[in-house]
Amino acid sequence: MNRLAKETSPYLLQHAHNPVDWYPWGEEALQRAKNEDKPILVSIGYAACHWCHVMERESFENEETARIMNQHFINIKIDREERPDLDHIYMDAVQAMTGSGGWPLNVFLTPDKLPFYGGTYFPPVKAYNRPSWTDVLLALSQAFKERREDLETQAGNMRDHLQQSSRFGGNAAAMALVPVEELFTRQQCDTIYGNIMQQADKVWGGFGSAPKFPGTFSIQYLLRYYHSYKEPKALEQALLSLDKMLQGGLYDQLGGGFARYSTDARWLAPHFEKMLYDNALLVDVLSEAYQLTGNKVYEQTIAETLQFIQREMTDAGGGFYAALDADSEGVEGKFYTWSKAETDAVLGPDAALFNEFYDVTEEGNWEEQNILWIREPAAAFAAARGMSTEELNGRLAAARAKLMEVRSARIRPGLDDKIILGWNALMVHACCKAYAALGKSSYLEMAVNAMNFCLKEMQQTGTEAFYHTCRAGKAKYPAFLDDYAWLIRALIALQEVTGELFWLERAAVLANYVEDNFSDEQNVYFYYTERGQGDVIVRKKEVYDGATPSGNAVMAANLFYLSVVFDEEERGRRATAMLAGQSQTAVRYPTSLGVWAGLLLQQVEGTKEIAIVGVDYKLRMQDTNRHYIPFKILLGAGSDISGLPLLEQRERAGETLIYVCEHYHCIKPVNYIEEFFNLK
Template sequence: MSDTPVQSQSQPKHTNALAKEKSPYLLQHAHNPVNWLPWGDEAIAKAKAEDKPIFLSSGYSTCHWCHVMERESFENEEIAQVINEHFVPVKVDREERPDVDLTYMTYVQAATGGGGWPMSVFLTPDLKPFFGGTYFPAEDKGGRIGFKNLLGELNKAWKEDREKVLQSSTRSIAKLQEHLDAENEGLETQLEPVVQKAYDDLASNYDYHEGGFSGAPKFPRSSAITLLLRVQQAWANKEERKSEAEWAGEMSVRTLRAMANGGIWDHVGGGFHRYSVDSYWHIPHYEKMLYDQGQLLWAYAEGYLVTGSPFLADVARRIVGYAKRDLRHADGGFYSAEDADSFAKEGDDHKKEGSFYIWTAAEIDSILGKEDGSTFRYAYGARRDGNARPESDPHEELKGTNTLFRAYSAKKTAEFFKKTPEEVQAVLDRGLKTLFEARTKRPRPHLDDKIITAWNGLMISGLARAGAALGEPEFIQLGTQAAQFIHDQLCSEPGKGLHRSWRDGGRGPKAFAIDYACLIHSLLDLYQAGLDVKWLQWAAALQAEMDSLFLDKEKGGYFSVHTDMSHAVLRIKEDYDGAEPSPNSLAALNLTRLAAMLDDQVLAAQAKKILTVFGTTLKDSPSAVPMLVIAADFNERGKQQIVLAGDKSAPEFQALLKTVHSRLLPSAVILHVDGGEAQAWIGERNAALAEMKPVSGKPAAYVCQNYTCQAPVTEAAALEKLLG
């Protein structure tokens, strides 16, 4: 990525093959002096024909350290000459090709004990890795080999010790595959010990002072929060578990509040940054990712259902406001991310991390006026000398600037300035609005405008769940429009042949298991929020498509990459729920929900097989797979069906639906029978629903356990009693 402002660019000195690509990340490197090729047949054939190793560099367009390595090494003519002469350089957008990235990141993590981006891996022409790492400085620095010297060492090894390199790469891949296969040997587990260990592990890692489940760097672990809310529900009515249930809820809600009060939350514009570099949620890594917005929206919506807190509801609404304003394509799909780096002002020749988001005290006073500025700065922790602590900013890149966080409440601020809380709140609200307007005049961070199926699925889920929980039909409509965009634009034909990504009118590679899993999950959420049967129908069809492409029919579980994907050197079944849930965790949950909705025992058996395949992980490290634990929990407890019969536009029907949506029901599925085509379709698959209908002409709710139903009710108050 060149840091030169667009308006001052002349004809570029260099142009490589990436100029023909659509990926924003690849296009950022199109004018490097490195002769980059995209991943594919051409690059692999060139490596074989020229008998050169491949230098594979994987990253993404909003990755700060990717920008740094580009600036230091890939724009360096001397280093570029070495790369071009001795290697075949290949650039991969990890968001567009998660298959390639996952394969070689698995190697890097096994070889070095860590990972991250940019990922730098050297491969033999038959794609077996023989050396890997992440960011390398251009020159030797702090005991770390510089990239220039590393290239020399690896070129020497390739030319002088070829046999050893080839043997090492072959052995590495064989050992890795053996390890991966051994991890998935299978183990039957019992739910209660798994949930107990997940709770114990999360509780032992919980930060009592600041919330969250680690020290620095601290990530928003949405799936851990949603798991703990389910633990609270499951144990709340057990006398011997009451204190643990309360603490599970407390850990979740405290973390949600701490994040929203911290600098990881963009107080001015809404939306969450990627993670906090410190343990107190203050200084973030400033990029904003769609997958975080979607998952945190889900978590805040459920936090609201459990607590009724207007604060948590407001955060959820502001996440939606941010995504709608800054991440949404006009036709409904959502873009991928916004960069951490931007120009501090027009005309600068170098981008800096956080420039768009940080403020000096003088700026705040100038924009808001001295009196309001003083009040605002007190509440939001903005100091004259800047508020980044040394441990959060070791290189002093943020020196003298402020990342806003909620240092004091309106009440505490009012006490200090001898004003009323209402007066202070008015100053703060006005201040945020004024700073937002001022910030629009700054150069914006780069927007990665790829539309990725999996991440849109996570956002659609968040919108559907938040829309239902908060009574916001617009949110459900936004989710509906995004789903329709995926249906129309990211499929080879409408609804079939799913693709991973779309940009500027063109589809990217075929979808991966995670894309199917996230999209199916979102369609089930969208159905339960708005009760439009077409989303349930599409979810069922996509599940069949996913099974045909990724399912290990013999052992169970899903491979991340479909069977006809060329150039795969490892066959991986993912289970770790990291920044995104794993495809197997979500697939297990999808299958159990679909099985409950459609009374499909084949799907139920597939779900159980996944839980067995990853049984060792569930037993030993359940806090690493919280979404898989949620799936196991639903598989065991998801026996409740709530069936609403009647015209969904009727006010009486809406009152019943609102009652259902106003509580967290982690063990239930919600279904609609309308006496028409939708009921006929569901009834063909689930006979219990075929005869359900309104009572005396009034919309009715049937509450069932394994489709043994209590007498239907037509009043919201009666339904509340049945739901407990």
């Protein structure tokens, strides 16, 4: 047993019995590398990573391979979800060295933590045009001994490259002095739309080719662009993308919830791991699609996905777990797939209909097994067979319940039960959006319980600072920019759906903390890591969206929101400066900067400032939330409205009034939000 046995990360614990002398990242390992003057091998992965498991079985559990690693290197295992800051730095380095990246990420460092070589998965013997892992180990050990000066020069150049990549934003503050209507234009929004559509798959939905990720930021932009400018093709592509995902194997047709991505263009065969953040972002965009269309399938999918989260990924204290593994019994997807013999045995006379609808065949549709997916929408399928859609849905629901019962008895995929602050904030925000759209109280309850868990269990004692992760009652690692940005956004969303100003006040306090501790030298953008963190070789600034939204982009949106609510011009100017610095790149590459693109559209279209004052303000807020108003600031109060410029001097005895404003200019107050739409 190695030193990982004392860790709380499920991923690190998976490696605790390897013969490799693994260390967690920390002073003990880093100091030993200096004392023994040995290179450091850092291996980064996460609990739900299929190829991480493969490399462990092939190499890290092999006694001879472990002997070579232990002899020549100080070996460090990192859970990328616990330390995304380190993952970002060393992933950028490997991508610069090799042109590609992924997990497992294996990177070799000098004793001063500087990277000089790296790659992803290495096989145990030479294969797939990759050298064997042992050949890599022996070659690098020899190079470190014989060409040390060359490697250190290379590593120093890489550090300089990484530092250079974060040196931007100097002229953004000057750009913010230009009038907003000149900085951000309708033409830019149209170009963003055109560039998204150039990458759109107009047959199967989504963007780009396989492997195909959900692309929720692009879908959200298309929904909002349609709402703003009534371009039918934007709505068509957004809904096609959602519909095809919901019909595909990417969506768990029995248990609800989404896998991380599809390995094919048709959304049939997913990479079966289920991540909390994907499900949060998809519930977010499905809630908007429901508000816009009223499509009951979106309502049902939201319900099934949040039921899955409640059932399988919620801690007793209310927090949400990180992920479910792709593998069970060492086989990817085994928990989720079916043979025709199995469905026939379970469903009996109902099997034929079920098998035809979900494409279950004797030979299988994936690796001799069957992934349940829908090739034809229910209405068309039912009509072709002379039955009503209601009858079909009823029979299919009964069949799914039977199969779900059988599946529940199978050996389950591994659960990564650590609770990550930022990912919880994303799901809190999603639950708020679902509650706003559908009014189901259990969604709000999930949001409030999870937020209370985060505030109670993950805030550092006696300070405004938070921890990044928590497991088994132990919180650790300082929170990162993403954690705070998403947490602030979630607190804002909670105020909008509860009418409780407490949440907004917490958001404002945390925004102060982020500005004090994460700001760059120009006070425009934010670093990923907090001021004073000493174990990273560079402080990075991240502006691109990955699988999750850019922390800087979300902070820009947060600052803009708070600047309006509290009438803080300086914050508004900073938000404008941040967006101005990224606008050209967002126009050119909107699928990589989708949140910035959405912010640009918001600046062009304008933001509805909705203030509701009076005894029934919470009911009126609920009514307002049901409508699709993508760019809005919603604030409500009964009588205590001091200190909030958007609410002050708006009270009228015996009435509840809704003020819809823009740039503090308001139309005539109304009693019900529907009257606003009639006035437009």
